[in-house]
Amino acid sequence: xxxxxxxxPLHIQTGDGEFIVKEEEDLSSPTSPDYYTSPDGSxxxxxxxxxxxxxxxxxxxxxxxxxxxxxxxxxxxxxxQTCMYRKCVYLRSKPKPYSRPKExxxxxxAASVLSPxxxxxxxxxxxxxxxxxxxxxxxxxxxNRSDVAKPIMPPKLSDHFxxxxxxxxxxxxxxxxxxxxxxAPPAPGHTPHRIPTTSPAIPASVIGQHAMVPGLVDQSSLxxxxxxxxxxxxxxxxxxxxxxxxxFRSQHMLGMSHNQxxxxxxPFGIKDPxxxxxxxxxxxxxxxxxxxxxxxxxxxxxxxxxxxxxxxGFNSSVDSSSVLGSLDRQTRAFFPTHNTxxxxxxxxxxxxxxxxxxxxxxxxTSPHYPRFGSMGxxxxxxxxxxNLGLKPQxxxxxxxxxxxxxxxxxxxxxxxxxxxxxxxxxxxxSEAQVMQEIYGNVLNSRVPYPIPSPIGIDCSPSQRRPxxxxxxxxxxxxMASSDFESDVISIDxxxxxxxxxxxxxxxxxIEIGSSGIRTKHDSPVRKGxxxxxxxxxxxxxxxxxxxxxxxxxxxxxxxVNRKCTINGTVYVKQDLGxxxxxxxxxxxxxxxxxDSYLDDKLAGYSSNLGELLEFIRKExxxxxxxxx
DNA sequence: TGCAACGTTACT
DNA sequence: AGTAACGTTGCA
Ligand SMILES: [Zn+2]
Ligand SMILES: [Zn+2]
Numbered sequence: 001x002x003x004x005x006x007x008x009p010l011h012i013q014t015g016d017g018e019f020i021v022k023e024e025e026d027l028s029s030p031t032s033p034d035y036y037t038s039p040d041g042s043x044x045x046x047x048x049x050x051x052x053x054x055x056x057x058x059x060x061x062x063x064x065x066x067x068x069x070x071x072x073x074x075x076x077x078x079x080x081q082t083c084m085y086r087k088c089v090y091l092r093s094k095p096k097p098y099s100r101p102k103e104x105x106x107x108x109x110a111a112s113v114l115s116p117x118x119x120x121x122x123x124x125x126x127x128x129x130x131x132x133x134x135x136x137x138x139x140x141x142x143x144n145r146s147d148v149a150k151p152i153m154p155p156k157l158s159d160h161f162x163x164x165x166x167x168x169x170x171x172x173x174x175x176x177x178x179x180x181x182x183x184a185p186p187a188p189g190h191t192p193h194r195i196p197t198t199s200p201a202i203p204a205s206v207i208g209q210h211a212m213v214p215g216l217v218d219q220s221s222l223x224x225x226x227x228x229x230x231x232x233x234x235x236x237x238x239x240x241x242x243x244x245x246x247x248f249r250s251q252h253m254l255g256m257s258h259n260q261x262x263x264x265x266x267p268f269g270i271k272d273p274x275x276x277x278x279x280x281x282x283x284x285x286x287x288x289x290x291x292x293x294x295x296x297x298x299x300x301x302x303x304x305x306x307x308x309x310x311x312x313g314f315n316s317s318v319d320s321s322s323v324l325g326s327l328d329r330q331t332r333a334f335f336p337t338h339n340t341x342x343x344x345x346x347x348x349x350x351x352x353x354x355x356x357x358x359x360x361x362x363x364x365t366s367p368h369y370p371r372f373g374s375m376g377x378x379x380x381x382x383x384x385x386x387n388l389g390l391k392p393q394x395x396x397x398x399x400x401x402x403x404x405x406x407x408x409x410x411x412x413x414x415x416x417x418x419x420x421x422x423x424x425x426x427x428x429x430s431e432a433q434v435m436q437e438i439y440g441n442v443l444n445s446r447v448p449y450p451i452p453s454p455i456g457i458d459c460s461p462s463q464r465r466p467x468x469x470x471x472x473x474x475x476x477x478x479m480a481s482s483d484f485e486s487d488v489i490s491i492d493x494x495x496x497x498x499x500x501x502x503x504x505x506x507x508x509x510i511e512i513g514s515s516g517i518r519t520k521h522d523s524p525v526r527k528g529x530x531x532x533x534x535x536x537x538x539x540x541x542x543x544x545x546x547x548x549x550x551x552x553x554x555x556x557x558x559x560v561n562r563k564c565t566i567n568g569t570v571y572v573k574q575d576l577g578x579x580x581x582x583x584x585x586x587x588x589x590x591x592x593x594x595d596s597y598l599d600d601k602l603a604g605y606s607s608n609l610g611e612l613l614e615f616i617r618k619e620x621x622x623x624x625x626x627x628x
Numbered sequence: 629t630g631c632a633a634c635g636t637t638a639c640t
Numbered sequence: 641a642g643t644a645a646c647g648t649t650g651c652a
Contacts, residue, residue, distance in 0.1 A: 051637055051646050072645095078633065082645050095647060 052095065054088035061088050 054061050063086045066073045070084035081087075603609055 053638075053646085075632085076644090079631095080634065080645055087645095091646070 052091055054082075055090045056088075058089040060086050
C-alpha cells in the first residue's frame, strides 16, 4: 500500500478521474525531510516533521505493481523497500537532515490541480500524460499528443506538462543509432556512457513550426558544449527529443527509412537487446504497455555519420513522392560534423539517470535504480535478481543511485508534497525554447552547425563567415532570425558564394552568388520579365549532356545575374547512408537562386539527370521566376 | 562506501 | 490491524 495522503495533496475523485490538489510551493527540498523549524528559523535538529512520500507523479510512481523480480521485491519482507522500479524519483534522494530551513507550509497558498491519475486498466503503468502534474505551472507545457489518451484535465493545467522536472523522467541521453531495434536502458549497474550522435536535418517547415513555440531555454545548454550537465530536463525536453524527431520523420522526412518508434523497456521481464541497452527513446507519453517491446527503432544516427544533402528536387506537386532526378552525390551539409546533436542537449543520464546535483544534489543518490524513460516509463527488465552483482557506485547511496548533478535548488516549483520536488528548471522549461534554440541556431550562424541548405549545398562551418544584417522578405527580424550569412558554399563541389537567410521559422533563402557556379556566361542581367523555367536554366549547361530537348541556347545568357525564386516546392534529399534519407521540403518561394544555374559539372552529379530534366521539362509549375 | 536490516511512519 | 516503505543505523 502506498503512503496515503495528508492534507495536501488532496485527492479528489470525480467522474473524470482523480485530481490531486497540491500546494503550490515546495515545502521541502527533494533531498530533505521535513523538520520542524524554530520560529527564528533555526532548526530543531532531530525533530523530524514527517517522512516524505512518493510524489505519485514521477515515472516510477506510475508503476503500480511491483516487479517481483528486483532486489527489493524479492526481499521485501526483510528489506522493506519499495520495488526498484517503483521507487519514486524524488525519494531517491537521500533526506537531507537539517539542511533546509523549514518553510511555512501555507506560505504559498496557491494550489495546483493535478491531472487525474487515470489508470489504464490494462496497464500497470499509467501513461504519464494521463497523470498529472502539476506544479509545473511555470514550466513548459507538455506537448499535447493527440495520439495519447488524454485524461480530462482542468483546462488550465492541461497544457502544462504533467511532469515536473525529473519526474521520473530523468532524461537519458537519446542515443541515435542507425538501425536496429531500439534498446532499453541498460540494466542498473551499467556504466553510463555517452555516444556521440549527429543530428538529423530539419525540414524548414518544421523549423518554423517548432521555433515558433514560445518558451525559453537555457541557451548554454543547447548551443555549445553538449557535455554540459544540466538539471534534469523537463519532460518536455525529452518529449522534444522523441516527439519531434518522430514527427519530423513522419511529417517531414518522408524518405527516411527508419521510422519505428523506439520501444520502451519494460520492467516486467522484457529485455531489450543488450547492444542497445543504453538507448532509450520512447515516444512521448506512450505507456510502456502500449509499446512494442523490441521493435526496431532507429531513431538514431550513428555517430560519425555525417548526413549529407544528397539530392535536390523541385516539385510543385503536393505529392512528395515525386522526387525528381537528383544530385545524388553526398555532400556534407546540414548536419553538424562534430559532436553537435540537437538531440543531445540533454545531459547524458547514466544508466540510472544523472540527476543534476544541487537540487538532488549530494543527497541525491541512487546508483542502481533503473532509469526511466522520459515519460517515466519503467526501465528495462529488472536487473538480475537480487544482489546479483549490482555494484552501485557512490557513497552512502541508495540502490537507485544516480550521480547527482543538479546545480540548483531554486527550481523548486513542483515539489511534491512533503518534500522533494522534482526539479523544474525554469530555464529549461520549454521545449519551444529547445526548438528555438536548436532550430534557430541551425539556421543561424551563431552556432557551429553547418547551415542546411537546399540543393545539396554544403555549407561547412569553416567556410562560413558572418554576413551583414539583412531582413528577410517578410521583414521579420526575430530572434532566431532573419539572420543572414554570407558563405562560401558548395553544391557538389562547386563552390560559390551564397547568402543564406532565414527568418528562423520557415523561411530559408539561399542566394547563390555569381562567382561559383556560373561558368560561361557572365553577361549582365537581361531586362525583361520573362519567366525562366528550369528548362531554360538547365539547357545551356546541359546541352552537352543528354538533355532531352535542345532549346538550350535560348537561355544561355538569361541566367546571369538573375535572381530567381522557385515556384512549388523544393525537395532536398539527404542521404544519411545507413540511416536512411532525410528529405527537406522547402517552399519554392523561399528559395532563391541568383546568378547561378546548373551547369555541366553540377548536372554531372545528378544521379538521374534524364529524370531530372524530364521533370523540369514537364512540370509546368516548376519554374524560375525572375524576381526583379 | 555499499548495502542489509529494521524501526518507524503513513496509510488503508 | 495490516501493509507499504521511508529513513536511519551499523556492518563489511
Ligand atoms: Zn521490484
Ligand atoms: Zn514519484
